[in-house]
Amino acid sequence: MIPHPFTYHRAATLQEASRLLTELGEEAKVLAGGQSLIPLMKLRLARPAALIDLNHVPDAAYVERHNGHLHIGAMTRHSAVEESPAAAEIPILHDCAAGIADVQVRNMGTIGGSVAEADPHGDWAPVLLAVGAEVETTGTGGPRTIPMSAFIKDAFTTSLGPAELVREIRVKVPPARSAGAYVAFKRCAPVYPTASAAVQVTMQDDDFCVEASVVLGCVGLTPVVAAEAAAALRGQAITPHAIERAAEAAMNAAEPQADLRGSVEYKRLLVRALTRRALVAALARARGEHVEVSHEYVGR
């Protein structure tokens, strides 16, 4: 399948890409890893008149830790996050990066592209919301810092301006006794998840939870922040009963749509199970245990 022709613009810097977006207008699209855009262009569901290629921008891919934050460059491939020792110190980031699609897609797809696309089935947004990440941008109006909670506005819609690009994702390194986990279910490796749950908990000791965040993916037009699920944990001793109540609250917060991946009822039950699993893993990690979780799929 052959995409519609387009003119090609290779950006040397993100600032140049921003200038090009201003010049070329709405008909131009930005090419990061291309793992969503290229399939759409091949199906001619997307027919941009111009592409601005970021693949040759130097120094746009990095995972670095300084000043208590993890900094991830927009053009960092998912596999680079997966393999980064710095990112492994925040295991929820590894859970996400290591399970997106398959090896080949992770070797091309970028965290900046994923966040900017804002596909309701994307993996990064719920995780970055759960850890309270910030998006650093570059644009003709100067740099901006946008909290993830204000970044995703709607399905495929962000608060980025018309000539603004994601420059970096910034995640505060969680304090001791704070840990997260991300569990997604998908039908097979290369596809988007059917549902996912990102959980971050901060514990006072092994039992008492002082802060919690529960965010669900794929069950709304944007990631669903399950406030009542978090409230069922915050300021509570975490008993099996509390875990059940949080999972139940997450299920009730989900607003799934029936599609080829499953019915509304099925997806709600899936959310309950995934939230429970993510929570159990996050609690174990907060106690200092090593737990591996990621995307679940048939044949894994």
Place this chain on the structure above:
Amino acid sequence: MSAGSSTVRIRVRVNGQSRELEIEPRRLLVELLREDLELTGTHIGCDTTFCGACTVLLNGKNIKSCTVFAVQADGGEITTVEGLADSEKLDRVQQAFADCHGLQCGYCTPGFLMSTRALLARKPQPTDAEIRKGIAGNTCRCTGYQNIFKAIRTAAGMPETNGDRHK
């Protein structure tokens, strides 16, 4: 107004050989390989980023060449299935797939070989779980994966399973 380009000159190294080509920017890497360079060992299967038959190595990483524009690979090093054998001698991954009959019809085999090469470069002695994860972008819908597993373990020099299959 930036004019942009309707054709682009790119330079890539393919299987160790430097190649310079003038291409349309919409040229997919798999078309560049198959049509411009006549390296038809890389197959197009689903053409929708699922099956992995078109897998090649770009700077040592396995990628789906049906979902990469050739311009993205400009300046890069590409290895296709044609680049595995040393003249007449198959490389150890190819030899293991042949010895273990690690295929059914064989259409997807070039992609499996490239993903296996990338997997063994990252993890020379993969567990069964790591093998499953490493080839998840190639396992598609036919059967016959037992022999592919055996071939990958054989290529890694450990033909017997390490036993985590039914974990």
